[in-house]
Amino acid sequence: MEENDYILNILSGLGLAINEKNNIEIVINYPIFFNKKNMKYEISSDYKINIQPIGSFLSDFLNTDFDNYNDFLNLFNKYSLSLIKHTTFRKIFNCINYSETDFKNKMLNLLIKNKNNYLKLQNQTDMILDYCLLNPNAKAIKFKPIERLYVLRRISPNLILLHENRSTYYSINLFSSYPGKYEKEIYDFLSKRNNEVIDFDLILSNDISSILYKSICSILKQEVYLKKCKNCGNYFIATNKSYNYCDNIAPNQDKKTCRDIGRKNVFENNKNSDPIIASYYKLYNRKAMMKSRYSDIPKYVYDFDKFKRIGKKKLDRYKTKQITPEDFKRWIEKNS
Numbered sequence: 001m002e003e004n005d006y007i008l009n010i011l012s013g014l015g016l017a018i019n020e021k022n023n024i025e026i027v028i029n030y031p032i033f034f035n036k037k038n039m040k041y042e043i044s045s046d047y048k049i050n051i052q053p054i055g056s057f058l059s060d061f062l063n064t065d066f067d068n069y070n071d072f073l074n075l076f077n078k079y080s081l082s083l084i085k086h087t088t089f090r091k092i093f094n095c096i097n098y099s100e101t102d103f104k105n106k107m108l109n110l111l112i113k114n115k116n117n118y119l120k121l122q123n124q125t126d127m128i129l130d131y132c133l134l135n136p137n138a139k140a141i142k143f144k145p146i147e148r149l150y151v152l153r154r155i156s157p158n159l160i161l162l163h164e165n166r167s168t169y170y171s172i173n174l175f176s177s178y179p180g181k182y183e184k185e186i187y188d189f190l191s192k193r194n195n196e197v198i199d200f201d202l203i204l205s206n207d208i209s210s211i212l213y214k215s216i217c218s219i220l221k222q223e224v225y226l227k228k229c230k231n232c233g234n235y236f237i238a239t240n241k242s243y244n245y246c247d248n249i250a251p252n253q254d255k256k257t258c259r260d261i262g263r264k265n266v267f268e269n270n271k272n273s274d275p276i277i278a279s280y281y282k283l284y285n286r287k288a289m290m291k292s293r294y295s296d297i298p299k300y301v302y303d304f305d306k307f308k309r310i311g312k313k314k315l316d317r318y319k320t321k322q323i324t325p326e327d328f329k330r331w332i333e334k335n336s
């Protein structure tokens with residue numbers, strides 16, 4: 001398979017291919033950037049390939065507030081070819097550099113034209129995830145999420161997302177070749193050297209609803225985990241079931257991610273929920289303060305360093321139940 005053919009096939013679709021076996025999405029786009037020299041929007045002549053967990057498009061799409069221009073712009077920058085046809089994209093961006101106003105007008109036109117469809121897809125995705133995963137009703141509760149989807153699909157003919165999605169499947173190494181139309185032709189094609197079917201497929205979606213549908217299936221099969229970040233409230237795809245915080249920069253922060261903040265919250269919660277641990281940290285902070293205030297007095301420096309060194313071991317042993325609460329409490333009181 002020629003790499004160029006492979007790329008061209010993805011580009012002529014929606015700029016997004018799904019590899020279900022590895023639970024990944026391959027996104028190709030041409031980044032749009034603002035050239036400060038001539039104050040114009042330009043499109044990069046080189047494409048960019050981004051590989052991300054399957055479901056990332058879905059969570060980005062659900063997180064987008066289509067009443068907010070900047071939100072739409074962010075989504076567009078990441079998935080331009082999934083939102084408009086490659087030929088249309090080329091027509092709009094190929095040889096023209098846009099001024100800031102012209103670019104904004106183009107984008108707003110695009111948004112106005114598609115907004116209703118995006119909102120409809122957002123609503124339907126929300127509804128499906130709610131029924132199948134987040135809030136199953138009493139009848140559904142003892143069934144698996146993917147079984148609930150089977151039921152929902154049969155009882156909801158109006159959910160176009162479940163009925164009108166279209167995709168094309170390719171065996172990855174035969175991706176760009178045409179095997180012919182008839183049975184014999186296709187077997188002849190396969191009997192040639194190099195034309196061997198290996199079992200993972202690449203899926204090219206023909207519309208957004210089919211990307212969403214494939215993503216929903218992977219989420220409901222619980223191969224990837226769709227979570228709502230406990231700090232910023234956005235959806236994200238977690239690679240591990242236990243992750244509750246996303247990796248994005250947290251709101252009102254320069255560098256810290258939600259996960260950094262989450263770690264701190266868990267730490268704070270642990271610290272406050274156990275009175276003995278709370279008294280340990282209270283003493284810890286007092287000694288640390290004395291050290292920093294009287295850093296020229298060796299007694300305070302030594303006292304804190306020793307407390308910290310031994311205290312950490314005591315705390316770990318208490319948490320893992322190698323010493324009793326009474327032992328730990330006595331040690332804290334002795335060092336107060």
Ligand SMILES: [Zn+2]
Pocket residue numbers: 229230231232233234245246247248250258259
């Ligand atoms: Zn977050």
